[in-house]
Amino acid sequence: MKYLSVLIKPASSLCNMRCRYCFYRAIAEERTTSSYGIMPGEVLEATIRQVFEEAEESCAFGFQGGEPTLAGLDFFQKAIELQKRYNKKNITVVNYFQTNGLEINDHWAHFFAENKFLLGISLDGPSDLHNLNRLSFDRTGTYGRIIKNIEMLKKYGVEFNLLTVVTGYTSRKITKIYHCLSQISSYLQFIPCLDSLSKNPDITEFSMNTESFFRYYLQLFDLWYADLKKGKYVSIRHIDNLMGMLVGRSPECCALQGKCSLQMVVESDGGVYPCDFYVYDKWRMGNVSECSFQEMASSKIAKEFIADSYLLPKECERCPIYGLCRNGCKRERDINGKYMYCSSFKQFCMERWQELLDAASLWCNH
Numbered sequence: 001m002k003y004l005s006v007l008i009k010p011a012s013s014l015c016n017m018r019c020r021y022c023f024y025r026a027i028a029e030e031r032t033t034s035s036y037g038i039m040p041g042e043v044l045e046a047t048i049r050q051v052f053e054e055a056e057e058s059c060a061f062g063f064q065g066g067e068p069t070l071a072g073l074d075f076f077q078k079a080i081e082l083q084k085r086y087n088k089k090n091i092t093v094v095n096y097f098q099t100n101g102l103e104i105n106d107h108w109a110h111f112f113a114e115n116k117f118l119l120g121i122s123l124d125g126p127s128d129l130h131n132l133n134r135l136s137f138d139r140t141g142t143y144g145r146i147i148k149n150i151e152m153l154k155k156y157g158v159e160f161n162l163l164t165v166v167t168g169y170t171s172r173k174i175t176k177i178y179h180c181l182s183q184i185s186s187y188l189q190f191i192p193c194l195d196s197l198s199k200n201p202d203i204t205e206f207s208m209n210t211e212s213f214f215r216y217y218l219q220l221f222d223l224w225y226a227d228l229k230k231g232k233y234v235s236i237r238h239i240d241n242l243m244g245m246l247v248g249r250s251p252e253c254c255a256l257q258g259k260c261s262l263q264m265v266v267e268s269d270g271g272v273y274p275c276d277f278y279v280y281d282k283w284r285m286g287n288v289s290e291c292s293f294q295e296m297a298s299s300k301i302a303k304e305f306i307a308d309s310y311l312l313p314k315e316c317e318r319c320p321i322y323g324l325c326r327n328g329c330k331r332e333r334d335i336n337g338k339y340m341y342c343s344s345f346k347q348f349c350m351e352r353w354q355e356l357l358d359a360a361s362l363w364c365n366h
C-alpha cells in the first residue's frame with residue numbers, strides 16, 4: 001500500500017493520571033487482559049519493520065495510550081533508531097504523540113523537537129474546568145504542571161495542538177474554554193465526551209445531551225467565525241473539516257467519511273485492532289509478530305467492523321445535509337444506528353446556514 005498509518009500503545013492502558021471520563025480505562029476494564037504492560041523491544045521492532053515493508057510512499061506512527069511517556073524516553077529513542085534502520089526505501093515518515101503532558105521535561109522536549117514529533121496535549125480549558133476531570137493519581141488537579149510543561153515545549157519549538165474533551169458541564173463554558181485555549185495554541189481539537197460502552201457507573205455521566213451539544217457547537221462556531229472575520233485564524237479540526245466539505249474537499253477526519261477506516265491500533269503485546277474506540281478482545285484482528293497489516297486489513301474481523309459502519313438510517317438517505325454529517329462516527333450512534341447529535345446538527349445548520357457559506361469562502365482564502 002502507498003500509505004500506512006499505525007497507532008501504537010507503548011504503555012498499553014497504563015497511566016499516571018485518573019481522568020474521570022477516560023474511555024480507554026473503561027475499555028481496558030472490559031478486556032480479559034486490561035493492561036499488556038510496556039511494549040517489549042521485539043514488538044516495537046516487528047511493528048516498525050512491517051510498516052516499512054508494506055508502505056510504499058509514506059507512513060505515520062502515532063503513539064498514544066494510556067500514557068505513552070510511561071514507556072520512557074529510551075523507548076522512543078529506540079523507535080527512531082529502528083525507523084532509520086528499516087526505512088530502506090527512504091519514504092516520508094511522520095511521528096505524532098498524544099500525551100497528558102504531565103511528565104514532559106527538558107529531555108522529552110529536546111527529543112520531540114529534534115525528531116520533529118507533532119504533539120497532542122490534553123487540556124480541557126482553564127484550571128477550574130480542566131481540574132474537574134483531569135486528575136492525578138492522588139485525585140488532585142493537573143493544570144499547573146501541564147501549563148508549565150507546555151511552556152517547555154514552546155521553548156524548544158515543539159509543534160503541538162491541544163485536545164479538549166467537552167462534557168455536559170463544560171459545554172456551558174465554551175466561551176471561557178475557547179478564549180483560554182486559543183491564547184495557548186492556534187491548533188485545537190474539541191472532542192465531545194463519549195460515554196462508556198460498558199456499564200461502569202464511574203464513567204457514564206459525562207456526555208452532552210442534544211441540547212447542550214447544539215449550544216456548544218453553535219457557540220464554538222460563532223467564536224471561531226468572529227475571530228476569522230477579524231483576521232485571526234484558529235484551526236479547530238472539526239470546523240476545518242466542515243469548511244473543507246462545504247467547498248468540495250474530502251474530510252480527513254474519519255468520523256466524517258460515512259464509513260470507518262482502519263486505524264491499525266497496536267497494543268503493547270502486538271495485538272492489532274481497527275480503531276482506538278474498539279480495542280476490545282472481539283475486534284482483535286491479529287498480531288504484528290504473526291501477520292502483515294495487509295492480511296489483517298483483509299481479515300473477516302476488519303470487514304465486519306467496516307461493514308457495520310455503512311448501515312444508513314432511512315432518514316439520512318433523504319437528508320439535505322448528509323454530505324456534511326454522514327451519520328457521524330459509529331461510536332457516536334444510538335441503538336438505531338443514527339448519529340446521536342443528528343437533531344442538534346440539523347438545528348445548527350438551519351440557524352447558521354448563511355454564516356457557514358460565508359465562513360467557508362473566507363476560510364478558503366485565509
Ligand SMILES: C[S@@+](CC[C@H](N)C(=O)[O-])C[C@H]1O[C@@H](n2cnc3c(N)ncnc32)[C@H](O)[C@@H]1O
Pocket residue numbers: 015019021022023024064065066067068098099100120121122163164165191192193194195
Ligand atoms: C485516552 S487518551 C490517551 C493519551 C493521553 N493519556 C492523553 O490523555 O492525552 C487520548 C485522548 O482521549 C481523550 N478522552 C479520554 N476519555 C474520553 C472520553 N470519554 N470521550 C472522549 N475523549 C476522551 C483524552 O482526553 C485524550 O485527549
Ligand code: SF4
Pocket residue numbers: 015016017018019022023024025065066067100
Ligand atoms: S491521561 Fe489519558 S489515558 Fe490517562 S486517564 Fe487521562 S485520558 Fe485516560
Ligand code: SF4
Pocket residue numbers: 315316317319320321322323325326327328338339342343345346
Ligand atoms: S443530520 Fe441526521 S439525518 Fe442528516 S445525515 Fe446526519 S444523522 Fe443522518
